[in-house]
Amino acid sequence: WCQQHGIAFWMAGEPDASTVHFPSLVERGPLRVAVDTQGLAPTVSRWLRQRIEQVLPDGLGAVLRLTQKRRHSIDERLPTPHQRRSFWYRLLEGQSVHRAALDSEDRIASDMDEILQSCAIHAPQGQVFLVGAGPGDPDLLTVKALRLLGQADVVLYDRLVAQPILDLVRSDAECIHVGKARANHSVPQEMINQMLVDYAKSGKTVVRLKGGDPFIFGRGGEEIETLAENGVGFQVVPGITAASGCAAYAGIPLTHRQYAQSVRFVTGHLKNNTANLPWHELIHEEQTLVFYMGLVGLPIICRELMAHGMRADMPVALVSKGTTPEQNTVTGTLADITERVGEAGVCPPTLVIVGEVVTLRDRLNWL
Numbered sequence: 001w002c003q004q005h006g007i008a009f010w011m012a013g014e015p016d017a018s019t020v021h022f023p024s025l026v027e028r029g030p031l032r033v034a035v036d037t038q039g040l041a042p043t044v045s046r047w048l049r050q051r052i053e054q055v056l057p058d059g060l061g062a063v064l065r066l067t068q069k070r071r072h073s074i075d076e077r078l079p080t081p082h083q084r085r086s087f088w089y090r091l092l093e094g095q096s097v098h099r100a101a102l103d104s105e106d107r108i109a110s111d112m113d114e115i116l117q118s119c120a121i122h123a124p125q126g127q128v129f130l131v132g133a134g135p136g137d138p139d140l141l142t143v144k145a146l147r148l149l150g151q152a153d154v155v156l157y158d159r160l161v162a163q164p165i166l167d168l169v170r171s172d173a174e175c176i177h178v179g180k181a182r183a184n185h186s187v188p189q190e191m192i193n194q195m196l197v198d199y200a201k202s203g204k205t206v207v208r209l210k211g212g213d214p215f216i217f218g219r220g221g222e223e224i225e226t227l228a229e230n231g232v233g234f235q236v237v238p239g240i241t242a243a244s245g246c247a248a249y250a251g252i253p254l255t256h257r258q259y260a261q262s263v264r265f266v267t268g269h270l271k272n273n274t275a276n277l278p279w280h281e282l283i284h285e286e287q288t289l290v291f292y293m294g295l296v297g298l299p300i301i302c303r304e305l306m307a308h309g310m311r312a313d314m315p316v317a318l319v320s321k322g323t324t325p326e327q328n329t330v331t332g333t334l335a336d337i338t339e340r341v342g343e344a345g346v347c348p349p350t351l352v353i354v355g356e357v358v359t360l361r362d363r364l365n366w367l
Contacts, residue, residue: 243292251360
């Protein structure tokens with residue numbers, strides 16, 4: 001009947017017989033993104049739509065409507081493509097686009113005018129985003145981190161950033177490895193700090209990509225101190241720290257009502273073959289200890305904990321390459337974990353967990 005009368009129609013489960021398809025839509029004001037699989041896989045369309053919705057802020061529509069009204073004014077005040085690009089990036093990565101759904105148009109306009117004036121008067125200056133890449137699994141990236149990887153002009157990344165995460169970086173971005181291995185700091189920290197300043201002042205959008213969370217044993221604080229001293233704008237994007245990611249993927253809750261009322265993060269990195277830690281403060285009942293970078297120092301960690309009163313049969317787990325397909329978890333006690341790890345031949349990066357919560361792995365391991 002529809003064919004006879006020239007009416008478009010859609011038949012569920014019959015894409016070849018249908019004459020029209022209805023895409024899944026994502027709408028943010030004047031912005032509309034349509035996802036269509038020609039009726040072959042509607043579930044895939046819905047899945048893609050949900051992923052896109054997660055990336056696009058709710059306030060984007062309000063910002064776009066306002067810029068649409070002021071388009072000619074923006075083009076007049078920002079005559080060069082570089083100025084306009086800088087304006088858009090600063091606007092879209094600023095706070096306005098995230099709170100626009102709640103703010104009045106006057107508030108959004110005020111923020112826009114401030115960015116516009118800065119881009120018109122001054123030579124466009126870039127910005128640095130200190131981004132936590134998480135422990136390895138790219139699915140653990142935050143939505144904001146994923147968005148920034150697609151916008152960066154330059155990415156300075158550490159050794160612990162997994163390749164699947166680097167594969168998400170914009171294809172034409174400049175990626176620079178500035179990672180450090182034990183006793184092999186290929187790029188000195190002072191040089192990294194200066195590179196961030198120089199790239200930003202040249203107008204680049206810079207992502208400083210760090211494994212885990214940049215503020216937990218990541219020297220992130222030192223880097224943004226340099227940026228602040230040099231008048232470079234920056235934002236910090238937290239990441240899932242290795243302690244949370246590795247413990248979760250190993251089936252070891254860091255706290256538990258029956259076993260641990262607190263958790264303490266400690267560096268296991270050796271300096272001059274010693275670990276200068278307040279060992280007596282680490283010996284507490286119902287507490288979980290997490291040692292970062294503890295593979296080389298594992299014998300010293302176990303020896304010192306036992307020497308300061310922790311019992312030799314305290315459960316210990318060492319997680320290698322946590323949250324990745326190569327994850328390997330070795331369990332034991334303070335007395336025998338070093339030998340077990342040696343037999344397993346594990347490789348860094350590793351995380352060491354000490355406490356009664358390790359015994360829960362037998363029941364809670366899901367990976």
